[in-house]
Amino acid sequence: MIKAVLAVLLVLVTVSSTFAKYIPKTGKRIPQTLSRGWGDQLIWAQTYEEGLYWSRSRNKPLMVLFHLEDCPHSQALKKIFSEDDQLQKTLDEDFILLNLMYETTDKHLSPDGQYVPRILFVDPSMTVRADINGRYANRMYAYEPSDLSLLINNMKKAKKLLKSEL
């Protein structure tokens, strides 16, 4: 008898929890992640303001990564970027991270235009490191999947802070 009551309760709880949650007409969606596939185990800032705040307060450089989900170059870089263990480990331990699909109002983040994929480093002193760039003269902050070692070298440069004393 107790089992029957428990079973009914379980059914009621299941039914109510099923009905309590809103499901869109078009079907259940996978919740959006802040990583957007660039490293699900990393901690991402949501906005540039938040990234700058963490960068200053933790004295770590900020990496700002502009990308688009319908851009094949972004997607190709994302695959290499997210699957490289050493890169992910260094990012997790030594950097504040932000990925953006929309431009900010800060012109310093687009020194030579608004294109994707584009990676900018910002020093904890809030200086955009326009001196740390990739290998393409016309799109200085673009990286191809084959530029991964260059990106890792640039991360090392970014880790040498402009003002190392606090």
Added chain:
Amino acid sequence: MIKAVLAVLLVLVTVSSTFAKYIPKTGKRIPQTLSRGWGDQLIWAQTYEEGLYWSRSRNKPLMVLFHLEDCPHSQALKKIFSEDDQLQKTLDEDFILLNLMYETTDKHLSPDGQYVPRILFVDPSMTVRADINGRYANRMYAYEPSDLSLLINNMKKAKKLLKSEL
């Protein structure tokens, strides 16, 4: 024999996929969501710029929700907010949504100070609707869990666009 080879291959694939993914020293993390628990089935803008863009292009009002994860008032409101089916449905169909844990540089989003929880509506004409407020004179854009019906009424006000013609 073929089965054995397949089994070995399967083990190798499993092992390599296990090792290929970066796991932080402190253990595997749950990927951060953009909803932060305010509605996993809703589509959230990441930044204010993105929210304004979608609001203008889809001619829908933007709801900006400021909260903090260590604020009990935010958490209490979040529970009611995320579990109300009708609210979630209306938000999904008629609003552009943004939740933020860090303030933006736009002073219009803090007409009477930077506190949480705080809900502001922005018209597609990019006008912050400072006229749509809650019941507390000293914190005009704060809502308590018991203010849910007031919030729903305010959403109706926000849906009457300032300039309904395009």
